Amino acid sequence: MKTETLQVKGMSCGHCVNSVESAVKEAGGAAKVDLSAGKVTVEYDEAKLSLQSIKEAIEEQGYDVV
Secondary structure (H helix, E strand, O other): OEEEEEEEEOOOOHHHHHHHHHHHHHHOOEEEEEOOOOEEEEEEOOOOOOHHHHHHHHHHOOOEEO
8 A cells, every 4th residue: 555645725624525535535545634734645555546546536526736
């Protein structure tokens, strides 16, 4: 398993946290959101899922991964 921390802009509430965590879970990974810092720590199996796919799943929810 690989762990990465992403800077994500546009998150402001609990709904945002749920949206991001759900999107990463549906993609096949796990996420922990630090709303106050605007960071998302993702854990994934790089043999099954790419970091780019996780970024795209988050961006599809309307957030910017920087």
